[in-house]
Amino acid sequence: xxxxxxxxxxxxxxxxxxxxxxxxxxxxxxxxxxxxxxxxxxxxxxxxxxxxxxxxxxxxxxxxxxxxxxxxxxxxxxxxxxxxxxxxxxxxxxxxxxxxxxxxxxxxxxxxxxxxxxxxxxxxxxxxxxxxxxxxxxxxxxxxxxxxxxxxxxxxxxxxxxxxxxxxxxxxxxxxxxxxxxxxxxxxxxxxxxxxxxxxxxxxxxxxxxxxxxxxxxxxxxxxxxxxxxxxxxxxxxxxxxxxxxxxxxxxxxxxxxxxxxxxxxxxxxxxxxxxxxxxxxxxxxxxxxxxxxxxxxxxxxxxxxxxxxxxxxxxxxxxxxxxxxxxxxxxxxxxxxxxxxxxxxxxxxxxxxxxxxxxxxxxxxxxxxxxxxxxxxxxxxxxxxxxxxxxxxxxxxxxxxxxxxxxxxxxxxxxxxxxxxxxxxxxxxxxxxxxxxxxxxxxxxxxxxxxxxxxxxxxxxxxxxxxxx
Amino acid sequence: xxxxxxxxxxxxxxxxxxxxxxxxxxxxxxxxxxxxxxxxxxxxxxxxxxxxxxxxxxxxxxxxxxxxxxxxxxxxxxxxxxxxxxxxxxxxxxxxxxxxxxxxxxxxxxxxxxxxxxxxxxxxxxxxxxxxxxxxxxxxxxxxxxxxxxxxxxxxxxxxxxxxxxxxxxxxxxxxxxxxxxxxxxxxxxxxxxxxxxxxxxxxxxxxxxxxxxxxxxxxxxxxxxxxxxxxxxxxxxxxxxxxxxxxxxxxxxxxxxxxxxxxxxxxxxxxxxxxxxxxxxxxxxxxxxxxxxxxxxxxxxxxxxxxxxxxxxxxxxxxxxxxxxxxxxxxxxxxxxxxxxxxxxxxxxxxxxxxxxxxxxxxxxxxxxxxxxxxxxxxxxxxxxxxxxxxxxxxxxxxxxxxxxxxxxxxxxxxxxxxxxxxxxxxxxxxxxxxxxxx
Numbered sequence: 001x002x003x004x005x006x007x008x009x010x011x012x013x014x015x016x017x018x019x020x021x022x023x024x025x026x027x028x029x030x031x032x033x034x035x036x037x038x039x040x041x042x043x044x045x046x047x048x049x050x051x052x053x054x055x056x057x058x059x060x061x062x063x064x065x066x067x068x069x070x071x072x073x074x075x076x077x078x079x080x081x082x083x084x085x086x087x088x089x090x091x092x093x094x095x096x097x098x099x100x101x102x103x104x105x106x107x108x109x110x111x112x113x114x115x116x117x118x119x120x121x122x123x124x125x126x127x128x129x130x131x132x133x134x135x136x137x138x139x140x141x142x143x144x145x146x147x148x149x150x151x152x153x154x155x156x157x158x159x160x161x162x163x164x165x166x167x168x169x170x171x172x173x174x175x176x177x178x179x180x181x182x183x184x185x186x187x188x189x190x191x192x193x194x195x196x197x198x199x200x201x202x203x204x205x206x207x208x209x210x211x212x213x214x215x216x217x218x219x220x221x222x223x224x225x226x227x228x229x230x231x232x233x234x235x236x237x238x239x240x241x242x243x244x245x246x247x248x249x250x251x252x253x254x255x256x257x258x259x260x261x262x263x264x265x266x267x268x269x270x271x272x273x274x275x276x277x278x279x280x281x282x283x284x285x286x287x288x289x290x291x292x293x294x295x296x297x298x299x300x301x302x303x304x305x306x307x308x309x310x311x312x313x314x315x316x317x318x319x320x321x322x323x324x325x326x327x328x329x330x331x332x333x334x335x336x337x338x339x340x341x342x343x344x345x346x347x348x349x350x351x352x353x354x355x356x357x358x359x360x361x362x363x364x365x366x367x368x369x370x371x372x373x374x375x376x377x378x379x380x381x382x383x384x385x386x387x388x389x390x391x392x393x394x395x396x397x398x399x400x401x402x403x404x405x406x407x408x409x410x411x412x413x414x415x416x417x418x419x420x421x422x423x424x425x426x427x428x429x430x431x432x433x434x435x436x437x438x439x440x441x442x443x444x445x446x447x448x449x450x451x452x453x454x455x456x457x458x459x460x461x462x463x464x465x466x467x468x469x470x
Numbered sequence: 471x472x473x474x475x476x477x478x479x480x481x482x483x484x485x486x487x488x489x490x491x492x493x494x495x496x497x498x499x500x501x502x503x504x505x506x507x508x509x510x511x512x513x514x515x516x517x518x519x520x521x522x523x524x525x526x527x528x529x530x531x532x533x534x535x536x537x538x539x540x541x542x543x544x545x546x547x548x549x550x551x552x553x554x555x556x557x558x559x560x561x562x563x564x565x566x567x568x569x570x571x572x573x574x575x576x577x578x579x580x581x582x583x584x585x586x587x588x589x590x591x592x593x594x595x596x597x598x599x600x601x602x603x604x605x606x607x608x609x610x611x612x613x614x615x616x617x618x619x620x621x622x623x624x625x626x627x628x629x630x631x632x633x634x635x636x637x638x639x640x641x642x643x644x645x646x647x648x649x650x651x652x653x654x655x656x657x658x659x660x661x662x663x664x665x666x667x668x669x670x671x672x673x674x675x676x677x678x679x680x681x682x683x684x685x686x687x688x689x690x691x692x693x694x695x696x697x698x699x700x701x702x703x704x705x706x707x708x709x710x711x712x713x714x715x716x717x718x719x720x721x722x723x724x725x726x727x728x729x730x731x732x733x734x735x736x737x738x739x740x741x742x743x744x745x746x747x748x749x750x751x752x753x754x755x756x757x758x759x760x761x762x763x764x765x766x767x768x769x770x771x772x773x774x775x776x777x778x779x780x781x782x783x784x785x786x787x788x789x790x791x792x793x794x795x796x797x798x799x800x801x802x803x804x805x806x807x808x809x810x811x812x813x814x815x816x817x818x819x820x821x822x823x824x825x826x827x828x829x830x831x832x833x834x835x836x837x838x839x840x841x842x843x844x845x846x847x848x849x850x851x852x853x854x855x856x857x858x859x860x861x862x863x864x865x866x867x868x869x870x871x872x873x874x875x876x877x878x879x880x881x882x883x884x885x886x887x888x889x890x891x892x893x894x895x896x897x898x899x900x901x902x903x904x905x906x907x908x909x910x
Binding site for chain 2: 005006007009010011013014017018041042043044045186187189190193194196197212216219220221399400402403404405406407410411412415437438439440442443446447450451452454455456458459460461
């Protein structure tokens with residue numbers, strides 16, 4: 001199920017809240033689990049079976065790890081078995097086809113018969129809930145968390161529908177106490193409503209129209225330089241408003257249920273360097289990669305060369321986490337290279353001497369180039385697109401350029417892109433704003449915004465969330 | 471009511487009312503109408519992914535708030551931002567274009583091997599590779615050849631291909647040349663020995679022949695996806711000429727007369743614009759068509775005995791069969807249906823067809839491509855037409871008609887070029903009907 005749909009807004013959410021707030025507290029986690037399974041199974045009911053399997057398995061492994069009298073070796077075996085099982089499932093569903101296709105191409109290049117590839121459907125959100133489970137196991141092993149007090153609590157944590165399919169990635173230790181007890185107050189619910197409405201508006205009013213422009217330009221055979229820049233700018237806004245909007249909705253729904261999740265975005269396009277960017281973009285993933293991969297690899301403790309290698313490994317795997325495509329690998333390598341370069345310069349960007357607006361602009365342009373790798377259908381397509389951005393494919397004005405221009409340069413595009421630019425480059429973020437006391441004009445404005453966004457949603461044909469595929 | 475708590479409470483209550491009132495009102499309306507409560511359908515079928523999608527779609531379509539809210543917001547967006555909806559691209563001087571027509575010309579063909587990708591949304595989903603289209607056409611040619619019938623394909627260029635200069639921002643200078651992807655298909659077919667009618671070159675030449683693009687008679691309607699009667703006539707003459715070049719044209723055997731008739735159309739693209747009352751703000755486009763009348767049989771329109779979508783020339787076995795889409799239907803029978811709803815064709819009827827269309831004069835019939843092909847050949851022509859279904863559906867209809875291929879010498883297969891990439895039901899192989907003299 002998708003937050004920005006009729007079925008979720010007008011049937012699932014009211015029914016869920018009605019039951020939730022009429023249950024005694026001890027039953028609420030169970031209701032969260034049941035409802036989350038319905039939410040998740042709405043795409044494909046058998047996905048639920050897979051999630052239940054990993055939930056049961058990880059719960060048992062957690063008990064084994066924390067069993068009184070368990071030796072360090074037993075604990076190590078248990079955590080290794082759990083990590084291997086989880087990652088094996090993730091790798092099979094996410095990377096099997098990529099690996100088999102690459103092998104098939106290599107074999108074909110060597111003159112061998114290509115083999116038939118088994119088509120594997122990727123269960124939505126598997127990367128997210130696998131990471132949820134893994135943080136539980138690894139925190140237990142490190143002694144940073146205590147075992148879930150009941151299977152109901154743990155299954156509610158893994159399946160919690162607000163953050164189930166596209167994050168933010170919530171660690172068990174963040175939610176453990178809240179699963180046992182959480183306050184349901186009007187203030188918290190209202191701040192959740194505020195954040196949900198703002199996220200919903202970002203998605204419907206900004207991300208979807210920007211996506212229309214990005215799809216048209218990235219789908220075009222020969223965009224001219226101006227259209228190519230417009231397309232990648234539109235994609236930069238689309239992916240930000242789409243993902244940040246989803247995160248806002250997820251955090252807002254969490255607040256309605258009494259949970260408090262951590263902020264996932266912090267004005268990332270106002271970053272002054274790539275290192276700064278990764279402290280502001282998809283914060284929950286960055287921190288998981290830092291705490292569970294970069295630090296265990298040694299972080300920056302083992303000399304400069306090792307630090308660069310660690311950075312590269314983390315960013316490559318971060319890229320691959322997004323999907324089984326060479327684009328994502330190169331995207332990760334690109335960011336790894338930029339981060340290593342900044343570290344080499346003493347954690348400073350190459351343009352640190354420029355005034356702040358220019359530092360922000362430089363970082364944004366570097367980000368735009370990386371979004372080309374992220375969005376293009378293949379590496380070849382990405383290279384062609386980058387050439388178009390640099391004007392190297394420029395020829396005489398072609399009719400297809402005129403057609404593309406007519407498709408994308410419209411008053412709607414202009415208004416949406418200008419609004420998007422004004423919002424991404426200003427400092428106040430929805431997450432912080434939603435925690436402030438509201439005034440009557442704000443209450444009225446929020447309700448109007450919600451009604452307007454719902455009406456606009458009715459006029460849109462298709463609005464998938466980009467991060468569902470990761 | 472000025473404390474923070476009061477404001478928070480108001481926000482919470484307002485939000486809950488907004489999301490809760492919709493299903494309650496919907497249920498109340500359904501109960502009041504005496505129908506079943508649609509939301510309960512979710513418990514009536516097995517919860518498979520397909521059933522859940524159907525249920526969700528049905529729920530959205532029947533939603534009163536969506537039905538009432540959608541026109542309101544679309545009118546607002548059009549009034550404030552000139553946003554014509556997801557299907558339309560606005561051109562200059564009130565010209566409207568169909569977005570899939572535009573996208574077809576912009577997007578490249580799918581790559582040789584689509585990237586292996588286990589993503590939820592597959593890139594290129596719903597599109598067909600041009601090589602697969604060529605393969606299907608060649609196989610259809612081979613099927614017909616086994617029966618001693620020739621095939622001639624006739625991709626119809628979309629309006630943007632012929633009028634790329636009618637977009638905003640309008641490029642300076644002369645109309646820019648367009649590299650249509652259809653050219654690659656025609657080249658591939660030529661290599662395979664499948665003859666084609668190159669209408670794009672013909673139309674571009676016709677526009678140029680007027681000295682300037684504005685001097686030539688318009689070949690497409692301004693607010694419609696289809697050609698004008700002049701475009702249909704030109705295409706018919708080009709097709710007849712091609713048949714003669716190939717030596718498969720029938721000998722002239724019929725006498726036809728033509729009468730001029732005025733046709734008014736608001737345009738199917740105007741119908742696709744989700745703005746209520748938009749027709750009130752527009753004048754219909756008036757074009758002059760030429761009705762073709764057989765000296766003995768009258769207008770060439772389907773008879774009551776013809777199958778839906780089929781038009782047999784009365785009383786005589788035609789040697790030419792046209793398979794086509796709404797480009798064959800326009801001016802020939804009742805006008806093409808809206809692009810959203812594609813009912814099967816039937817004979818043109820006098821009078822008005824419903825209150826919505828009460829203002830729209832019905833078209834005269836027998837003034838479209840098929841009649842003008844018959845006129846240009848001086849010979850009868852049979853046709854099977856499927857609005858929007860020329861890629862596969864029209865051959866499915868052919869496969870169920872055992873009689874229509876009898877005595878045929880050539881089949882002209884017309885399809886609009888956007889269907890090359892996004893034809894309804896793709897480009898499936900469909901068997902020919904068994905010959906009449908064979909056992910079923």
